[in-house]
Amino acid sequence: MAQTTFGVGGLTYDHSKRHMPQELNVLIALVLIIAAFELLGRILIGDSFLLNTRDNVDTIFNQARLQIIILQVSIVGIIAIGITQVIISGGIDLSAGSVVGATAMIAMSFAQVAMVNGNPNPKAVFLEQGWVDLPVIVPVIVGLGCGLLAGLINGSLIAYTKIPPFIATLGMMVTARGVAKWWTKGEPISFPTESFAGIGKGLMPVVIFLALAVLFHLMLKYTLYGKRCYAIGSNEEAARMSGINVERHKVLVYSIAGLLAAVAAIVLSSKNLTAQAGMGVMYELDAIAMAVIGGVSLSGGRGSIIGTVLGSLIFGVIISGFTFLKLDAYYQEMVKGAIIVGAVVLDVWRQRRRSSRG
């Protein structure tokens, strides 16, 4: 029997109804979108989207495409994890993409080899100082430090000067991009050490993304930290009256978001074997879109890491679906914009429906 009757005035309460998590809807959407591309592929270009159609490989799925989908979302996905916890606690972070740019430049400049093909590395930033061929821990620590600093500044501004998160992180977005360009006067930085290049090699970005997703899923669900994120995003005044140090928690949340942007920057520059000042442009919007598609509410208090991971997969499927259908890259950008706005519209609808239910 699914129905249990108890509660005030003998309320009827149907356990099976209430326990359907929102992530299930996102998962269904993901499956439907894949099915749609599968169908369109068969009709328009006579090829399968995810299933293997070549005879020389003995697998059911098209593994190359699966890898591309998850690989291309994993780096932005790392940022999306950070942004998810920011949005859940009632904020927003627009600076992540620029922080990626600045962090990639600064970290990469500490990860360069001394000699290229027998000649001194022409691109080495700190060749004169002799800061070349450093152990991999140095650029990693420096990079994480950059991200942490950016996040600390974001969080402190938002918590203690009480300016809206939108403005504080917009300022950081412009400033960090400036830092990225100023660091080498716009020159790209290349030739990283082998150990640094190993961080983002092959499927490493996917491994790092999923490991962080598991870690933050546990953090949000089972620790004081997570509980406070939801509490502050749900009702900041109630959280404050309950004795939660809201200001300190916000600094922590934005600092962690900055750290995750730095992780993304390190993985990205390692994977690309180069860092450029323009790296990470618009990543913050992609990351916000992944979170919102995954059911994270922009008004705070609701959402989960599982949702964001599913949202990032939807994002990746749509982008690679367009490539698969051989549609022009320009269409991709237009559709991306539509996805971002569409996801927010969906969020607003969800909230209206919720409030009309009382």
Place this chain on the structure above:
Amino acid sequence: MSDIVLKTEGLTKHYGGVHALVDANFELRRGEHVAIMGDNGAGKSTFVRQITGVERRTSGKVWFDGQEVDFAGPLHAREAGIEAVFQNLALADDLDVPSNLFLGREKILFNLGPFSILDRKGMRQATEAALKRTAVKIPNLGSTIRNMSGGQRQCVAIARTATFASKLIIMDEPTAALGVQETAQVENIVRTLKDNGEPLILISHNMRQVFDLVDRIVVFRRGRIVANLRKEETDGQDVVAYITGAKTQNMAAAAL
């Protein structure tokens, strides 16, 4: 002296030109339940907001538990031992019942500073026990507060207060939005508190409820305390007369 839990002397609050609370002298003894009555805008809620640190008073003195106090915020009042249920409930809509009950004082399984692991099972069991003790029934502890009726939310807020109350409980119209059965539940909670000897200040418009639950009735009118009545020495008509201003009491007697 030590018999008095809360005492105010000349407590005054002005909002700009509005004198919302004027020269309030009030005393609450250990184990005593006192009702504050009065018309809308009489200064009842203003009085409570000064005691609980939600607002800073314009002038006057407050003693709590034998010490003169001046709370900088509601948190300080709570740390000192004053628990309040306000008309706006201070619950987090997106959290479930145990999380709301333990908001800000979560049980910890393993201490890692801000990343401490929560004792979810312990909090759930403690919540079940607290709700059982206060006879509050909630269909599903795991669902968010957002999905609950006004009465259920009120019960959660009151259960929280009753669970953690240390020295003084204040309830600001706890049953204003509730149905008959839910009101009875809240009144039962109040009776339990009385049996446990916990002092309470109850703001209410409900005459039957007030005569049912408290020892003493303090009437506010136009920002002033106009009457201080022992329950046995008064009746509903008498109280209404003070509320509407048809009758006034000698202020020297009120200070008793």
